[in-house]
Amino acid sequence: MRYVSIDNVEPGQFLGKTIYSGNGTVLLSGGVQLTVYMISTLNRIGVTMLYIQDPLYEDVETDDMLSEATKQGIIQEMSSAFEAIRSGKEWNTQMIGTSVENLLQDVIGNKELLVQLTDIQTSDNSQYIHAMNVCLLSSVMGINMGLNYQQLKELASGALLHDIGKSGMTEEDEILPGLRTHHTWRGFEKLKNKREFGLLVAHVALQHHERVDGAGLPRGLAGDEIHLYAKIVSAADTYDRLIHPALPEEKALLPHEACEEMMAMSEKQLDYEVLLQFNRIISIYPNGTAVRLSTRETGVVVRQHRGLPGRPVVRIVRGEAGNFDVKELDLAQETTVFIEAVLT
Structure with missing residues (x-):
C-alpha cells in the first residue's frame, strides 16, 4: 500500500487501512472501494492522508505494533x-x-x-x-x-x-x-x-x-x-x-x-x-511513504531497519503498465544515497 494525500485519491481506488469512528466502531474497512461520496466525507471530517492499496506495493505493510x-x-x-x-x-x-x-x-x-x-x-x-x-x-x-x-x-x-x-x-x-x-x-x-x-x-x-x-x-x-x-x-x-x-x-x-x-x-x-x-x-520514513532520493529517483519506502530509522529500503518503479522496471535500494547498504524529500 501507499500513503497519499487525499487530494490525490481517486474514486475506484481501494482503502488500505481501516478507519475508526469516535466510539470505536468501523467507519470504513480496509479494502473498501472508495466512492466520490466517501472521499468527500473523509475530507470533511479532517482526513488529509490515506493508505491506498496499490498492486505495485501490495506486499508493503505498515508493520503495526498493535492488533x-x-x-x-x-x-x-x-x-x-x-x-x-x-x-x-x-x-x-x-x-x-x-x-x-x-x-x-x-x-x-x-x-x-x-x-x-x-x-x-x-x-x-x-x-x-x-x-x-x-x-x-x-x-x-x-x-x-x-x-x-x-x-x-x-x-x-x-x-x-x-x-x-x-x-x-x-x-x-x-x-x-x-x-x-x-x-x-x-x-x-x-x-x-x-x-x-x-x-x-x-x-x-x-x-x-x-x-x-x-x-x-x-x-x-x-x-x-x-x-x-x-x-x-x-x-x-x-x-x-x-x-x-x-x-x-x-x-x-x-x-x-x-x-x-x-x-x-x-x-x-x-x-x-x-x-x-x-x-x-520511531520510524521517520514510515512504510508506504513516497520519497525523492539524492539520485533524483522517486520511490516508496517498503521496509525498515531497526537502529537505522533514516536508512530504509526504497522501491523504485519505472516504465508503464505492463512493462514496469522495479528495483529496490537498501539505504543501509547504499551509503552515498540519501532521502532528499518526502512527496505527499
Missing part, C-alpha cells in the same frame, strides 16, 4: 470514559486497565519493530487515537529504558489517560493555568483516588506539560523534579501533536520534520536522555 482488536478496544474504552466523565458518571477503570495490558502484550511481542503511527485521525476519533499513540510510544520507550512490567503498566496507564482532564472542559477552563482549572490538574484530581491506578499514574497527568527548563505548566517544575514517566509521556505527546495537530490551522509536520523539531527542544522543553530513546524507536 486491530487492541486498537478498537482502546478507542471504545476511552470514548466511554470521556463520555461518562462528561455526564458526571463513574467510568470503568477496570476496562481501561485491560486495554493497557492488551497494548503492552502487543508491544512486547513486536518490540523489534520501529513505531509507525499509521491510524487515520478524524475530527471524531482524534482525541482517542492521540491517547493510544502516546501510550504506544511511551510503552516502547519504557521497554528500551529497561522498565519492569509493573513500571510499564504505570507508565502506559498514565500515558493513555494523560489528557483525561480535558473531558468536560471548556476553552475558558485553560485560560488561568495557575489555578486548578488546567486539564493537568483536573486529570490529577480524577485519577489520584482511583485505586486501580497508583498515584504515579495521576502524576503523569499532572506533569506531562512541565518542561525541563522550568517554564512548563502547571507548577513550573524543572529537571529531576519531573518524574521520568512524565518526561517520557511529554516526548510522546509532543511528537503526536506535531504530526497530528489539535487545531486545524496548525501545520502538520512529517515524521522526520517532527523529530528535527523535537531535537531543538532538547533540555528546554524535553529531556535529552528521553529524546535519545525516542529517536531509537
Whole structure:
C-alpha cells in the first residue's frame, strides 16, 4: 500500500487501512472501494492522508505494533470514559486497565519493530487515537529504558489517560493555568483516588506539560523534579501533536520534520536522555511513504531497519503498465544515497 494525500485519491481506488469512528466502531474497512461520496466525507471530517492499496506495493505493510482488536478496544474504552466523565458518571477503570495490558502484550511481542503511527485521525476519533499513540510510544520507550512490567503498566496507564482532564472542559477552563482549572490538574484530581491506578499514574497527568527548563505548566517544575514517566509521556505527546495537530490551522509536520523539531527542544522543553530513546524507536520514513532520493529517483519506502530509522529500503518503479522496471535500494547498504524529500 501507499500513503497519499487525499487530494490525490481517486474514486475506484481501494482503502488500505481501516478507519475508526469516535466510539470505536468501523467507519470504513480496509479494502473498501472508495466512492466520490466517501472521499468527500473523509475530507470533511479532517482526513488529509490515506493508505491506498496499490498492486505495485501490495506486499508493503505498515508493520503495526498493535492488533486491530487492541486498537478498537482502546478507542471504545476511552470514548466511554470521556463520555461518562462528561455526564458526571463513574467510568470503568477496570476496562481501561485491560486495554493497557492488551497494548503492552502487543508491544512486547513486536518490540523489534520501529513505531509507525499509521491510524487515520478524524475530527471524531482524534482525541482517542492521540491517547493510544502516546501510550504506544511511551510503552516502547519504557521497554528500551529497561522498565519492569509493573513500571510499564504505570507508565502506559498514565500515558493513555494523560489528557483525561480535558473531558468536560471548556476553552475558558485553560485560560488561568495557575489555578486548578488546567486539564493537568483536573486529570490529577480524577485519577489520584482511583485505586486501580497508583498515584504515579495521576502524576503523569499532572506533569506531562512541565518542561525541563522550568517554564512548563502547571507548577513550573524543572529537571529531576519531573518524574521520568512524565518526561517520557511529554516526548510522546509532543511528537503526536506535531504530526497530528489539535487545531486545524496548525501545520502538520512529517515524521522526520517532527523529530528535527523535537531535537531543538532538547533540555528546554524535553529531556535529552528521553529524546535519545525516542529517536531509537520511531520510524521517520514510515512504510508506504513516497520519497525523492539524492539520485533524483522517486520511490516508496517498503521496509525498515531497526537502529537505522533514516536508512530504509526504497522501491523504485519505472516504465508503464505492463512493462514496469522495479528495483529496490537498501539505504543501509547504499551509503552515498540519501532521502532528499518526502512527496505527499
